[in-house]
Amino acid sequence: MPSSPIADARFLFFGGKGGAGKTTCAAAAALVESGSAEVRVQRSAFSVLALSLDPAHSLRDVLGQNPELKTLNSKLRVQNSELTILELDAPSEFRAFMDRHREELRTIADRGTYFDDEDIQGFLDLSLPGLDEIMGLLKLGELARESGQRRVVVDLPPTGHALRLFDVSTAFDQLVEALELMQGKHRFAVSSLTRRYAEDAIDRFLDDLRASCQAARDALFASGVSAFVLVARPEPMVLAETARYAVRLRELGVPPVALVLNLAEAAPELPPELCRLPLAAVPRLARPPVGREGLAPVAAALGPLLGAAPKKGRVRGRRLPASPTAVGEEQRGGIRLLLEQPRRLMIFGGKGGVGKTTLAAATALGLARSVPDRSVVVVSIDPAHSLGDSFGQRLGDEPQPIKSTSNLLAIELDPEQHWREFKEHWAAEAEQMFQGLSGSGHLDPVYDRQIAARLGAIRPPGLDEVQAATSVIDLLDQDPARLVVVDSAPTGHLLRFLESPGVVLGWAKELMRMLVKYGLASQLKRLSEDLLDLSRKTRRLDALLHDRDMCEVVVVAMAEAPVIAETERLILRLRAMQVPVRRLVWNQAERQTQEAQALEKRHPELQILHVQRRGEPIQGLMALEELAA
Amino acid sequence: MLIIDRLLLLPVTAPVAGIRWCLQQAVTLAEAELMDDSAVKDELLELQMLLETGDITEEDYETREAVLMLRLREIRAYRARQAGRAEDESDAFISYS
Numbered sequence: 261m262p263s264s265p266i267a268d269a270r271f272l273f274f275g276g277k278g279g280a281g282k283t284t285c286a287a288a289a290a291l292v293e294s295g296s297a298e299v300r301v302q303r304s305a306f307s308v309l310a311l312s313l314d315p316a317h318s319l320r321d322v323l324g325q326n327p328e329l330k331t332l333n334s335k336l337r338v339q340n341s342e343l344t345i346l347e348l349d350a351p352s353e354f355r356a357f358m359d360r361h362r363e364e365l366r367t368i369a370d371r372g373t374y375f376d377d378e379d380i381q382g383f384l385d386l387s388l389p390g391l392d393e394i395m396g397l398l399k400l401g402e403l404a405r406e407s408g409q410r411r412v413v414v415d416l417p418p419t420g421h422a423l424r425l426f427d428v429s430t431a432f433d434q435l436v437e438a439l440e441l442m443q444g445k446h447r448f449a450v451s452s453l454t455r456r457y458a459e460d461a462i463d464r465f466l467d468d469l470r471a472s473c474q475a476a477r478d479a480l481f482a483s484g485v486s487a488f489v490l491v492a493r494p495e496p497m498v499l500a501e502t503a504r505y506a507v508r509l510r511e512l513g514v515p516p517v518a519l520v521l522n523l524a525e526a527a528p529e530l531p532p533e534l535c536r537l538p539l540a541a542v543p544r545l546a547r548p549p550v551g552r553e554g555l556a557p558v559a560a561a562l563g564p565l566l567g568a569a570p571k572k573g574r575v576r577g578r579r580l581p582a583s584p585t586a587v588g589e590e591q592r593g594g595i596r597l598l599l600e601q602p603r604r605l606m607i608f609g610g611k612g613g614v615g616k617t618t619l620a621a622a623t624a625l626g627l628a629r630s631v632p633d634r635s636v637v638v639v640s641i642d643p644a645h646s647l648g649d650s651f652g653q654r655l656g657d658e659p660q661p662i663k664s665t666s667n668l669l670a671i672e673l674d675p676e677q678h679w680r681e682f683k684e685h686w687a688a689e690a691e692q693m694f695q696g697l698s699g700s701g702h703l704d705p706v707y708d709r710q711i712a713a714r715l716g717a718i719r720p721p722g723l724d725e726v727q728a729a730t731s732v733i734d735l736l737d738q739d740p741a742r743l744v745v746v747d748s749a750p751t752g753h754l755l756r757f758l759e760s761p762g763v764v765l766g767w768a769k770e771l772m773r774m775l776v777k778y779g780l781a782s783q784l785k786r787l788s789e790d791l792l793d794l795s796r797k798t799r800r801l802d803a804l805l806h807d808r809d810m811c812e813v814v815v816v817a818m819a820e821a822p823v824i825a826e827t828e829r830l831i832l833r834l835r836a837m838q839v840p841v842r843r844l845v846w847n848q849a850e851r852q853t854q855e856a857q858a859l860e861k862r863h864p865e866l867q868i869l870h871v872q873r874r875g876e877p878i879q880g881l882m883a884l885e886e887l888a889a
Numbered sequence: 890m891l892i893i894d895r896l897l898l899l900p901v902t903a904p905v906a907g908i909r910w911c912l913q914q915a916v917t918l919a920e921a922e923l924m925d926d927s928a929v930k931d932e933l934l935e936l937q938m939l940l941e942t943g944d945i946t947e948e949d950y951e952t953r954e955a956v957l958m959l960r961l962r963e964i965r966a967y968r969a970r971q972a973g974r975a976e977d978e979s980d981a982f983i984s985y986s
């Protein structure tokens with residue numbers, strides 16, 4: 261077996277910008293690794309788990325929901341091989357975790373703080389922001405600790421939220437430390453009263469949690485255990501984001517080991533951050549890369565990276581002679597319709613890579629032109645921003661005027677910046693609160709101080725969504741006539757953003773109750789006022805998000821099978837959440853497939869818009885103006 | 890002789906001085922409360938938080954808010970009166986000796 265970072269790794273991660281082809285590559289790699297592709301690695305037994313950590317899963321769309329896999333599975337078992345698919349359902353995993361460990365967590369909080377049982381139960385019932393990353397981390401830890409040497413191929417969420425998974429491992433360490441200190445306080449009390457201490461179930465629970473945490477860190481960070489493969493497409497905006505991604509991964513100590521370029525007709529010029537990586541190019545394919553047959557050419561292209569050789573000396577699937585879309589086609593599209601009856605809050609949502617950013621930017625530009633007396637703000641809430649790339653202008657956390665416009669501002673929210681401000685703002689008050697709540701002097705104030713410091717240092721993983729929610733409501737509050745266009749993160753995290761008001765309200769409510777109950781509101785006035793303000797704002801945003809006259813989610817899609825499947829799930833979910841959705845935009849819609857038409861038929865209430873493909877990527881103000889005209 | 894007189898009368902004068910001191914303290918505290926609106930504001934904040942958490946109804950809130958607002962107005966009126974009197978008198982604003 262050839263030795264390479266990829267061949268040696270137990271965990272093989274596929275990451276990249278939304279729509280770059282992560283799932284396709286992860287699925288193809290899982291087929292190769294499990295010995296079920298035309299190309300195969302030299303191994304005696306193959307046991308592979310294909311794991312999706314993107315809350316909007318499509319692994320099963322690509323790999324699982326076709327009869328081929330069923331036959332494949334039975335055949336594989338005969339060969340002493342196995343391919344399992346797991347799409348992580350974070351909310352139900354979280355509920356299961358809380359059901360299993362509620363008693364331990366309650367006991368720790370009871371021993372380590374001065375909260376009473378009612379308070380603790382209140383907090384244990386709350387959901388968490390950033391649930392997907394927390395449960396993803398725990399799942400990786402669990403898999404890393406299982407016996408046997410199952411290979412795990414991980415289909416990561418799009419850039420911004422995949423990076424959050426790495427941050428979560430730090431936050432989780434800090435949380436475990438805080439829990440251990442709470443238990444340490446109990447240990448100290450018991451041993452100072454009885455002069456001896458016997459380990460109990462809580463100590464074992466904490467040991468287990470720490471071991472899980474360490475195993476998850478190894479799965480993510482340890483070279484020899486994990487390998488990170490970047491997936492991109494040869495388009496300027498995708499390459500720009502992928503280059504930033506590579507830099508960030510190197511900073512985190514997870515240098516990417518290879519780059520896969522999807523739909524690569526010719527070798528493009530790569531940014532310097534990417535050009536030294538071993539490269540695999542996947543050509544544009546004649547049929548969609550779905551199922552074992554469809555994925556065969558992708559598997560063949562990935563083979564050399566995975567250290568695999570052709571099984572029978574042939575690879576099925578053929579290349580298309582040329583790109584199906586002719587350059588210089590008529591590009592006027594349907595953006596104009598979006599400018600009619602604009603809502604105060606227009607959120608562009610859809611699967612990664614369908615063109616949300618481009619359409620949000622063009623719509624904002626069009627709105628700014630059509631209502632010159634009103635202020636228009638376009639804000640990117642995807643932690644991996646590309647709004648600046650789209651405008652061809654550097655953007656940041658402060659509103660930037662867009663060149664050659666008088667009433668259009670653009671923002672790329674910076675969670676780091678907000679976190680720093682938040683920490684400065686709260687540092688003193690939070691410590692005071694924790695000390696006030698946990699009391700001091702009874703046992704050992706050293707523990708209380710340390711617990712407070714540890715808890716205060718934890719960066720809640722879902723802060724991006726919370727911050728995005730408060731920023732949006734602030735932008736709307738500042739000017740009652742203002743229109744706000746939101747460029748959102750791909751499907752899974754758009755849904756988390758829409759759910760975030762509920763999570764925030766739950767936490768604000770419990771914290772405020774606590775402050776009133778323990779008579780701390782007057783001492784911690786600023787905290788109390790800010791919580792009250794946050795709660796009121798969030799309630800307003802929640803109402804706005806469900807108001808048909810004020811808000812809409814514009815669903816963007818492309819006529820490709822996996823995109824259509826995810827788009828329909830998004831539409832249904834939005835309906836279930838009672839978030840208004842009126843319009844579906846087909847981007848790059850020069851030919852309409854049967855599946856696309858079927859989707860339209862199933863949702864006759866939606867207004868359908870078509871935006872046609874341009875010859876080259878839409879980037880820069882001129883191109884956006886043309887699209888909006 | 891004066892010193893001896895005072896010493897002899899101490900059993901009688903000391904309690905009186907003590908009582909006077911206590912009264913003065915009580916008056917000072919009452920005045921401070923009459924002059925200080927922060928306690929009322931804290932109560933208002935708590936009340937708003939209770940409404941926001943849904944622990945009291947809007948009606949409850951309005952009733953209790955009205956009481957607090959009345960107290961706030963009394964404090965402000967008292968303050969205005971004190972400010973007016975302070976301008977009239979050149980001395981410290983009040984003396985009970």
